[in-house]
Amino acid sequence: MQVDFYQLSRDPVEATVPAIARRVLDGGGRLLVVSAERDQLDRISEGLWSAGPESYLANDHADAPMPQVQPILLAPSCDPANGARHVALADGLWRDEALGFDRVFYFFDDVTVGGARLAWKALSRSEDVTPRFWKQDGGRWRQGP
Numbered sequence: 745m746q747v748d749f750y751q752l753s754r755d756p757v758e759a760t761v762p763a764i765a766r767r768v769l770d771g772g773g774r775l776l777v778v779s780a781e782r783d784q785l786d787r788i789s790e791g792l793w794s795a796g797p798e799s800y801l802a803n804d805h806a807d808a809p810m811p812q813v814q815p816i817l818l819a820p821s822c823d824p825a826n827g828a829r830h831v832a833l834a835d836g837l838w839r840d841e842a843l844g845f846d847r848v849f850y851f852f853d854d855v856t857v858g859g860a861r862l863a864w865k866a867l868s869r870s871e872d873v874t875p876r877f878w879k880q881d882g883g884r885w886r887q888g889p
Contacts, residue, residue, distance in 0.1 A: 747848040747867055749860060751879045757834045757851045758787040762795045764849050765816050768830045769801065775816045776828035776845075777803075779835035785818040788834060792816060838863040843873070 752760065761777060768775045779785050785805065792801040803816035806825055811817055817826040822841035824831070829846040833839060836856025842848045852860035867873045877888040 745843065745846060745848070745873055747842075747850060747873055747875045749864060749875060749877045750849060750851045750885070751857070751860070751877070752851055752853040754880045754883075756787075757853075758784070758791040760851065761788050761832055761834060762791050762801060764832060765792060765801050765803075766795065769815055773830050774814075774824075774826050774828040775830045775832060776822065776824045776826065777816060777818045777832045777834055778820070778822055778839065778842075779818075779833075780820055780837065781835055782820070784835060785820075789818055836860070 750760065765775050777785065777788055789803055792803045795801050801816055802814065803818060804811065804814045806817055806819035806823070811825040812827065814826045817824070817828060822831060822839050830849070831842050831845045832849040832851065833842060834851050836852040836859065838850060838859055850860065850863065864875055867875045878885045879888050
């Protein structure tokens with residue numbers, strides 16, 4: 745399984761998740777976006793809906809009616825009611841439940857970098873996990889060492 749660590753330095757997570765979500769959906773997948781902060785999930789939802797008139801990304805919260813039909817589901821935990829095999833940990837908190845997915849996008853910033861370092865160290869020792877590190881370079885994402 746693959747875990748992509750995204751170090752947020754320029755853009756907030758709500759501006760970054762839509763690009764990831766678009767790639768997941770274009771590949772035929774579904775995405776679960778996890779954050780313990782409802783306000784953050786609301787901001788991410790707004791970013792997904794306003795991704796552009798031809799490319800808005802349909803989404804809803806896990807507590808809304810019919811979460812199973814949502815291509816992008818926003819939730820406080822790693823319960824993929826929409827059948828997602830991709831998960832985005834948006835609040836900077838690592839959750840071991842994410843290891844049950846095919847791919848993890850783990851977003852962290854200067855405040856949550858300590859937890860990201862611990863997760864990287866632990867996951868780097870696992871034979872079943874391929875961790876990759878991404879950082880912002882201007883307006884683009886570049887894979888780091």
